[in-house]
Amino acid sequence: MPALSMDCDISTLIACVVDVEVFTSQEVKEHFESLFLAYDEHVTFQLFKSFRRVRINFSNPKVAASARIELHETQFRGKKLKLYFAQVQNPGTDGVNLYLAPPKPSKQFLISPPSSPPVGWQQIDDATPVINYDLLYAVAKLVPGEKYELHAGTESTPSVVVHVCDSDNEEEEEPKICPKPKIVQTRRPDLPMTMPH
Numbered sequence: 206m207p208a209l210s211m212d213c214d215i216s217t218l219i220a221c222v223v224d225v226e227v228f229t230s231q232e233v234k235e236h237f238e239s240l241f242l243a244y245d246e247h248v249t250f251q252l253f254k255s256f257r258r259v260r261i262n263f264s265n266p267k268v269a270a271s272a273r274i275e276l277h278e279t280q281f282r283g284k285k286l287k288l289y290f291a292q293v294q295n296p297g298t299d300g301v302n303l304y305l306a307p308p309k310p311s312k313q314f315l316i317s318p319p320s321s322p323p324v325g326w327q328q329i330d331d332a333t334p335v336i337n338y339d340l341l342y343a344v345a346k347l348v349p350g351e352k353y354e355l356h357a358g359t360e361s362t363p364s365v366v367v368h369v370c371d372s373d374n375e376e377e378e379e380p381k382i383c384p385k386p387k388i389v390q391t392r393r394p395d396l397p398m399t400m401p402h
Contacts, residue, residue: 216266217291218273220259224282228254237281244272260291 226233234252241248241261245268251260263269269290277288347353349371358364 215290216263216269218261218263218269219289219291220261221257221287221289222284223257223259223286224284225257226282227259228252228257233282240276240281241272244268261288 223237224233227237228234237259238248238250241250241263245263245265247264249262251262253259261269261272263272273288273290276286278285280286347367347369349369352366352368354364354366356362356365
């Protein structure tokens, strides 16, 4: 069987979801600490009651690794003991690495236009509109009540025919008298029956 490599620089373990009595009972606390004192005489403990965690600081990373290998998920007072290596973060001395860098954007989106145009920018004049006189002439020839075939139909395509409607002016001259519809009022619901006391 190959030997386990114990090369690591972390000498701190975190015990998670520790039994509550480790924080309240001195006997249970001493029993918990004795598990780790068997590996290192100089081990120190930091109790975090509200998180139900214990930080265990060893003097040697190899001792911490062997304690983690042998005690992880062993039974302690009816529950499995969960041991993890603490993640140590060393911020840079210049203060640059104190915070996480934002992710690199895949695209640069322009949120608002620039306050002033770039150097050398010139406004382009709008093109003059194209007036189709043939179309205007054809529209002027349309007479109400007649129909005009714009596209003759074939065996595979339909024909396009425009039916010119009568003008709205004639309807305005002769208003139709329509009686106003009467709005029927909704009946109020009956009051609930009151029981005599």
